Amino acid sequence: MTRYLSTLLDDYLRPVILTRLGIHFEQKTDFKSIEKIPFPDFSGFEEPLALFFEHEKLSFDEIICLLIALVPHLKPDFFDNVIHAFFDQPTDFYLIGGVRGKQFRGFIPTAETVLFVLAGDQLEKRLEVQQLFGEDHFFARKRILWLEDAPAGEPAMSGKIIMSPEYTDSLTTGKISRPRFGIHFPARLIETEREWKDLVLNEHTMQQLGDLQNWVLHGNTLLKDWNMKHMIKPGYRVLFYGSPGTGKTLAATLLGKYTERDVYKIDLSTVVSKFIGETEKNLSNLFTTAESHEWILFFDEADALFGKRTGVRDAHDKYANQEVSYLLQRVETYPGLVILASNFRDNMDEAFIRRFQSVIYFPKPHSDERLKIWQNTLPSQLTLDKSVTLKNIAAQYELTGSNIINIVQQVCLKALAAEQTSISHALITESIRKELAKEGKML
Template identity: 50%
Template sequence: MQVLQAYAKVLSGLISHRMQTPEADLVINVPIDMDQEDPFLQFIKAHSLTTYEQLLLFMALIPHLQPDYFDTEIQKYLPGKGDFPQIGGTRSKQSRGFLPTGETALFLLGGNDWGTRIEIQQIFWPDHFFSRSKVLWLEEMPGGEPTMSGRLLLSQDHINIFTHGKPVPPHFSSSFPAKPVTTELTWDDLVISNDLRAQIDELISWVNLNAKLMNRWDMEKRLRKGYRALFYGPPGTGKTFTAGLLGKYTGKDVYKIDLSMIVSKYIGETEKNLELLFSRAEDKGWILFFDEADALFGKRTNVRDAHDKYANQEVSYLLQRIEDYNGLIILATNMKNNIDDAFIRRFNAILKFTFPDANERALIWRRTFPSKSTFIGGDIPDMVKRYELAGGSILNVVHYACLKAIEKHTDDKEELEIYVNDVLDGIKREFVKEGKPF
């Protein structure tokens, strides 16, 4: 915190100078040892930020550390409770403190020097590092109002990095409608074909090696950003499980998108929700997992009315946005044919999760039961492998049979006794749910 306190003193001196002599020239000096171990300084050094860029970052950060900072500093130079329009600023319904705007930055850094003010404005242009990397930007103003009247907005991830030294995992909310996908299981617990396993290994290679390919061999200009994969196949065949394992073994966070909070009946809202999601995920290395993706990435239709027109616009927006995302995106669906053809062409990999055959089902049964269990009535995994169930349904049956076994369990027995009749009852329940004859 010593570094941030040092910047607070620099900004205090800057406010003092401008409030008293806004016309005077000013040489801004930041007397800070740049070799200190501090996340704010590390970010500055990593991106070779200028003095103006450093102070802009700090102006956006300080209200999150000390909400009354600007009020306290400004009121020192105003008689009573006067106003000073030149310094800009605004307040919100939730925050009673002074919130700096682009006008605040122009006045404090440039005073009345138009040349410097124009230089500061260019820092907020779309091609600047701050904007491209979603670090710092101006709040969008209604049409016709001065652009620089918008608040200075700093990304929540960078607020956390500068104050806590690390990004804080996002909370599930309307601005980030996604939940982490994790698993305690291993690749050995995933029963799939060798061909599918080879395709999954290709995904792992991309996650682990693509950054080296782009940076060391200068392929960034030739190859598209990110990687897009489609997982398709019947329910319960391991699509979500595989996504969780990919995250576990590559060290990447996997977030499953809640499409019910993304898709909106109101025109333009779906795109806005998606943009918030992608902006938050950009440059984090997160794996975004869209389950039941045909709800969002479905086929475009012939335009019969305004609803069809805007639905097709959503798909067009998605096409562009998934290509711009520089991480791994996984779309999962039960029906590949429901995905728009334009998306199919853009996938780097299409992985088919097939229904397990009898031998694979026996292996799933065997690996799913508790390690300390005994089968009563025969070799249950071999006996029930003929019943056509996917891995997810087998897990439900095992859960049911184990609970029944615990009801009968006595403390003098170390192993859990699994009865074949309980397993068959569980299978029957699954068949009824799926509308299949038992």
């Protein structure tokens, strides 16, 4: 831990908590109120947390709340030591809230911890401090910290304070981490080093993709600055459909690249959890985080969940349908771009499709388009011998862009292994045969 962070906790937050305890138990304290405790002078410090305080112009209450939320990630024994120092013995002081974790045995602060430190038993101040955990506060809007739902029947302020792993890292180390894929976050970042020129599609489809790019770049201006929000729903939903390998995923990643938005691919196999109730919590976390970062969400093979509804056969189907209904609702209300991809439009629920702003078809490439893909894909280090005519190959073999990339990869590896820079017609056709065989087709 840096000297800056250590000083903030030991020379600032610790006296704040001890002063609150002293005031509560009517003991003599060095300061009449916690607000009187001087904030350490860190002029000139380039620490991430110091820069964050300055940039966001945090209030006293917000600073204390954020520090309390960070404590378990920095000094697990901090609260136990402070309480021990005041009472001169280990004890659980219920008014300061807090819980113990399943694996983490240290003190995990709850909202009640923040309420006690900032407000003590002053009811009006406690109600004011509760706003730090409201949905409209920038802590929640930016997904910096939030409250875990309290157990049923218990006060909302007894919920644990959850600190965003991303902000925990960025505020303490200056490094921005991305969410880790797993059952609690069923999405992966997808990126590409390719360019729009590498996506070979017909003019109509490219024009539709251009319309999507325009929405991502200018949608907020249309809604807010042009005051269209009372007529146009926030968010944009689009269906990509077409055979595998026709460019649906590449188009999604290129939209992200050229609009400077992260694109996250949702793993639908982990969406409907076997633990009833967990799915909604995980999806809520995903969509709330995505909204705060303006991510593009990409659902591949979407007909697995968004397809035509079937009857309920058992309890699992009943709960699965409930989870899918929740997902549909979040997709419909997401204020950013949501892309659903399917091989066949007919597999999708028509009532759901009607709520989309766009439906974009990705056809298999025609011969001229296949020729362009061949030309774009073959590396300049290779030459074609006289037996190879790409135009004829493009016309003869109905391949997708993905097929052609796989074939070129095989051709290149064989050329490298043979220490050759020229490739023959026989080598290309043999690689085509193997690629088609994967799909159960014969040359």
